Amino acid sequence: MTIAVVAVQGAFIEQEQRLQELGVDCIELRKKEDLEQPYDGIVLPGGESTVQGKLLKELDMFDTIHKQIQEGMPVFATCAGLILLAGELENDTRSYFKTLPVTVRRNAYGRQLGSFHTEQEVKGIGVIPMTFIRAPYISKVDSKVEVLATVEEHIVAVKYKNQLAMSFHPELDEDVRIHQKFVEMVKAYNSQSFEPLDEKIG
Amino acid sequence: MAENRYGLNKQLAQMLKGGVIMDVTTPEQAKIAEEAGASAVMALERIPADIRAAGGVSRMSDPKMIKGIQEAVSIPVMAKCRIGHFVEAQLLEAIEIDYIDESEVLSPADDVYHIDKTKFKVPFVCGARDLGEALRRINEGASMIRTKGEPGTGDVVQAVRHMRMMNSEIAKITAMREDELFQEAKELQVPYDLVQYVHENGKLPVVNFAAGGVATPADAALMMQLGAEGVFVGSGIFKSGNPKKRASAIVQAVTNYTDAKLIASLSEDLGEAMVGINEQEIELLMAERGK
Numbered sequence: 001m002t003i004a005v006v007a008v009q010g011a012f013i014e015q016e017q018r019l020q021e022l023g024v025d026c027i028e029l030r031k032k033e034d035l036e037q038p039y040d041g042i043v044l045p046g047g048e049s050t051v052q053g054k055l056l057k058e059l060d061m062f063d064t065i066h067k068q069i070q071e072g073m074p075v076f077a078t079c080a081g082l083i084l085l086a087g088e089l090e091n092d093t094r095s096y097f098k099t100l101p102v103t104v105r106r107n108a109y110g111r112q113l114g115s116f117h118t119e120q121e122v123k124g125i126g127v128i129p130m131t132f133i134r135a136p137y138i139s140k141v142d143s144k145v146e147v148l149a150t151v152e153e154h155i156v157a158v159k160y161k162n163q164l165a166m167s168f169h170p171e172l173d174e175d176v177r178i179h180q181k182f183v184e185m186v187k188a189y190n191s192q193s194f195e196p197l198d199e200k201i202g
Numbered sequence: 203m204a205e206n207r208y209g210l211n212k213q214l215a216q217m218l219k220g221g222v223i224m225d226v227t228t229p230e231q232a233k234i235a236e237e238a239g240a241s242a243v244m245a246l247e248r249i250p251a252d253i254r255a256a257g258g259v260s261r262m263s264d265p266k267m268i269k270g271i272q273e274a275v276s277i278p279v280m281a282k283c284r285i286g287h288f289v290e291a292q293l294l295e296a297i298e299i300d301y302i303d304e305s306e307v308l309s310p311a312d313d314v315y316h317i318d319k320t321k322f323k324v325p326f327v328c329g330a331r332d333l334g335e336a337l338r339r340i341n342e343g344a345s346m347i348r349t350k351g352e353p354g355t356g357d358v359v360q361a362v363r364h365m366r367m368m369n370s371e372i373a374k375i376t377a378m379r380e381d382e383l384f385q386e387a388k389e390l391q392v393p394y395d396l397v398q399y400v401h402e403n404g405k406l407p408v409v410n411f412a413a414g415g416v417a418t419p420a421d422a423a424l425m426m427q428l429g430a431e432g433v434f435v436g437s438g439i440f441k442s443g444n445p446k447k448r449a450s451a452i453v454q455a456v457t458n459y460t461d462a463k464l465i466a467s468l469s470e471d472l473g474e475a476m477v478g479i480n481e482q483e484i485e486l487l488m489a490e491r492g493k
């Protein structure tokens with residue numbers, strides 16, 4: 001199994017380290033030619049969404065990755081990655097892949113002084129450590145979206161078809177169970193043909 | 203400062219990696235920087251090249267001007283305080299700055315002591331010319347390090363020297379026998395546990411950026427190939443002929459810092475680069491401030 005980590009900016013190395021701990025091979029996507037290699041899943045890491053979104057478009061990678069997500073390739077997104085997937089942003093006019101039918105509020109906890117660490121239940125996994133860095137949260141979800149975790153009444157983790165997205169950073173803590181869940185999604189995708197996203201959203 | 207808060211502050215620096223942090227003096231410049239792909243902006247009244255030209259004492263910026271920039275952009279906003287001026291740092295914390303740069307670019311307020319950064323909730327980045335300076339700043343509570351370079355000169359030579367120095371000292375410690383680390387800690391004037399961390403991990407315990415004199419996409423890529431985890435660009439952008447285009451080119455060069463073909467094309471038609479001052483022509487060596 002090979003997982004491609006978008007590596008245009010941000011904490012992509014941390015994602016690779018967690019996945020490698022699970023015995024998964026990783027490649028980095030930095031430019032268009034990198035997309036020609038075979039891979040089974042995509043990780044959209046934390047960082048600055050404005051920078052990542054802009055670079056994906058400028059480096060001519062955006063459309064290919066967009067198509068792969070629409071066709072059902074599993075994708076795992078944290079923080080900035082969640083913003084890139086969101087159907088709508090509550091406090092920003094920018095938009096990116098729009099494949100995940102949720103509304104996201106950027107910098108929802110304020111500036112760095114609002115960053116925090118907590119532990120909370122994630123559906124089907126148990127209590128896990130959660131690190132929020134200038135994090136967004138999900139303010140609205142489509143009825144088809146499965147809510148996996150909430151912190152103080154705000155949704156912070158969701159799954160929709162083959163998209164797993166959260167506003168915190170599981171890659172910054174030692175617990176690999178979220179990454180394990182993603183790896184299982186990729187395995188399931190590899191062993192059966194998955195229905196593509198049929199409707200356009202956003 | 204709670205252990206937890208220091209961890210969160212180091213982690214914000216991790217999110218900035220692979221990015222470019224740009225000096226801006228107005229909300230308009232901040233917007234240009236954000237649109238060009240800056241991963242954070244440094245709000246200051248005068249960029250280093252102008253501070254150098256104007257001379258005199260240079261201090262923390264007007265909080266109102268910093269707030270204007272905080273309102274203009276959604277990316278993290280940093281600001282500088284003078285070395286040792288813990289009250290300027292308190293004011294920056296009061297307006298909820300995302301990162302404080304205790305910076306040699308401003309006139310030092312204390313020629314002996316740096317700020318005790320462990321007393322603050324907001325994170326600090328500090329400049330360093332070598333491993334000893336870097337570890338001393340980390341011991342004082344810095345959660346991110348950058349090379350000092352020589353700000354406002356457009357000359358990358360000092361940033362290169364500082365990065366190479368740090369790399370070679372790290373390599374030396376990595377290769378040492380464990381019983382040699384005690385003496386090394388004594389020589390670097392830092393606690394043993396920080397030297398032990400470097401020995402075991404072959405890197406600093408915090409993110410390390412390059413700063414000082416970066417003016418072109420090639421300069422930025424040079425610093426990345428030398429091991430920087432990201433780049434600060436000060437005067438290099440808004441002192442150049444076409445700030446928007448240059449900023450955007452530097453951002454792309456940092457992402458694909460080994461792709462010479464791409465960087466060559468990014469370097470075309472950027473307009474005039476900032477006028478540089480050679481090391482020998484400098485009257486004021488800012489990197490000598492705060493050791």
